[in-house]
Amino acid sequence: MADDDPKHAQLIRLYLEREGHQVLTVGDGRAALEMARSRRPDLVVLDVMMPLVDGLDVCRILRAESNIAILLVTARSSENDMLLGLDIGADDYLAKPVSPRELTARVRALLRRTGASDGPASILRVGDLEVDPGRFEVRVAGAPVNLTAKEFGIVELLAREPGRVFTRGQIIDKTFGFEHDVSERTVDAHVVNLRRKIEANPAEPRYVQTVYGRGYRMAER
Amino acid sequence: MADDDPKHAQLIRLYLEREGHQVLTVGDGRAALEMARSRRPDLVVLDVMMPLVDGLDVCRILRAESNIAILLVTARSSENDMLLGLDIGADDYLAKPVSPRELTARVRALLRRTGASDGPASILRVGDLEVDPGRFEVRVAGAPVNLTAKEFGIVELLAREPGRVFTRGQIIDKTFGFEHDVSERTVDAHVVNLRRKIEANPAEPRYVQTVYGRGYRMAER
DNA sequence: GGCGGCCGTACGGATCCGCGAAGGTTCCTC
DNA sequence: GAGGAACCTTCGCGGATCCGTACGGCCGCC
Structure with missing residues (x-):
């Protein structure tokens, strides 16, 4: 405005x-x-x-x-x-x-x-993080970030429900398809790579947070 | 009325x-x-x-x-x-x-x-690329280019929403009609031919860009 | 301090893309 | 109807990119 x-x-x-x-x-x-x-x-x-x-x-x-x-x-x-x-x-x-x-x-x-005109899906926002499903693009404070398909899938899933905790199993099911033969460790690897790209300080994640013993979640705005 | x-x-x-x-x-x-x-x-x-x-x-x-x-x-x-x-x-x-x-x-x-204007359809422009749906014609830097029906369908779809990523499935649905299942690789073939015609250097596409693991998109102006 | 869970790295393997080639189809010409 | 041209589609290969996993070190919880 x-x-x-x-x-x-x-x-x-x-x-x-x-x-x-x-x-x-x-x-x-x-x-x-x-x-x-x-x-x-x-x-x-x-x-x-x-x-x-x-x-x-x-x-x-x-x-x-x-x-x-x-x-x-x-x-x-x-x-x-x-x-x-x-x-x-x-x-x-x-x-x-x-x-x-x-x-x-x-x-x-x-x-x-x-919104109904098949136009770009609305953008998901958490703080300075923007996830744009239509453009397959993520921006941090306005600056575009290059993500791989899996990384994008994870951050999109989490950003759709900030605050909700997703187990590694849920993340695999919903973003990897139903390939059961995927180790849950794999999610960790992607999360690490993802943080490297979107977090100012990956050691203290502002967006993709670990919930000890449960899984991951997106911070609430 | x-x-x-x-x-x-x-x-x-x-x-x-x-x-x-x-x-x-x-x-x-x-x-x-x-x-x-x-x-x-x-x-x-x-x-x-x-x-x-x-x-x-x-x-x-x-x-x-x-x-x-x-x-x-x-x-x-x-x-x-x-x-x-x-x-x-x-x-x-x-x-x-x-x-x-x-x-x-x-x-x-x-x-x-x-988008349902019954007046003259407007020309879609991205950089030096012009897509004219009404005349079924594409120009690059003013010079007309001959495209096949599928090639035109693809470039028109992409140019309608520059920056938005379309999966091969979406491209097939929206430009090929809901035909008999067509291999997604077919889209690749058309994109190759399309690039040969509209890109100065098809190895580094200025307009029709690949999004690894997702699909294709039109560059933003 | 022990232990379970998390992070970083590295590498083999899987996936995806570009591109040439070839068979099939449609449509036009004669 | 025969011939031909343009177009569509598939196939397969090589190369680039990404994915999945293992392993060692680290951290936080009890």
């Missing part, structure tokens, strides 16, 4: 978080572009009037390079602005003052639409 | 047809349901207040059985109505009196999102 008025930004953030959305906030257009590119959110809420790069330009640029969902918000409620916004690629357009319930309802409708 | 006021219906029809859309009109909710089921339009414009079955119910029913694009129009502009409409599955909501330009802009935005 991008808005140069901190009060307003905080308000919208509050509305959306109360709905269970995870919200990132920036204060100008350039930051909005960077954030959208590095974090790949499901949806972007843009104020039209912003420093550096205005919302319409951000909208145009983002639309040119992705089909992310875009919702424009503006103080100017002139019809021309709205038409312009919708025509350059915005999915929806709201005039200030924003009604909280209308905002959340439109966000829901838009996410429903983009 | 469903509206029980013939005047209003005629007006909306005019707006949309002037935009190049093909429009079917009915005067009550039951007819709207039948029409939507039999003709399967890209988008449905529903007046909320209609005889027999009201627009909200039509919306609910259609949403339950398909993910067709739905735009609600109503004379009552209360916020509660709008929230209700969006929550039961409508993609957008307009209050009467309807501005012709807003209507057409929102219809355009919605069709763009659902």
Whole structure:
């Protein structure tokens, strides 16, 4: 979400978080572009009037390079602005003052639409860790990390239910297929390699945690 | 488009047809349901207040059985109505009196999102690669390239979502149709031929990239 | 301090991919 | 209908990458 008025930004953030959305906030257009590119959110809420790069330009640029969902918000409620916004690629357009319930309802409708359109599956997030099943890609603080198929399978499985402990047997069944003749030690090896790639300090894992005598789990955000 | 006021219906029809859309009109909710089921339009414009079955119910029913694009129009502009409409599955909501330009802009935005635009298909671009689904044509740096049907199907599928990884199974399903089981290695063969035609150096593909153990993907611009 | 569980390393084996070749099918031409 | 061309599909091989396991050392629990 991008808005140069901190009060307003905080308000919208509050509305959306109360709905269970995870919200990132920036204060100008350039930051909005960077954030959208590095974090790949499901949806972007843009104020039209912003420093550096205005919302319409951000909208145009983002639309040119992705089909992310875009919702424009503006103080100017002139019809021309709205038409312009919708025509350059915005999915929806709201005039200030924003009604909280209308905002959340439109966000829901838009996410429903983009989520159901066989588009990219939504991204799993835990802290600075992002697991993107559709792209087969994992990012740490925005930086892409190269994982093998098994490593990715494990981190995806764990990230789908942060906090839940998976035994090595469960991990083998769900990510290796049902190849029974696989040692549980193998999981350890993959976890080690995985940590090497995604943990800042593999000795003290922030994400993939060992549960002594049980198995592994993903930390809760 | 469903509206029980013939005047209003005629007006909306005019707006949309002037935009190049093909429009079917009915005067009550039951007819709207039948029409939507039999003709399967890209988008449905529903007046909320209609005889027999009201627009909200039509919306609910259609949403339950398909993910067709739905735009609600109503004379009552209360916020509660709008929230209700969006929550039961409508993609957008307009209050009467309807501005012709807003209507057409929102219809355009919605069709763009659902990907069912009946206008000219847009060209997919990734770097110097252009995929033109409408003309069944691919160009590299402006120079046309001759592709076979399968090759084109693959490059089009990949180019529609750059960065997303498609497994060989998905590629077979979505571009070969649900034909008799085809070996996944077949996809490899087509990819090889495809690369020979569109890649400057097939050994280091710029566009169609291999994701070891997963499948293929289109590079991101 | 003993013991069970975890981590790191290293290596043989399995898997996957690229690519050439060849048989089969479809469609067009004459 | 015969001939031919383009296309689709499969097969097989070599090479690159990844996987699975064993083993020794380490750590945490009792």
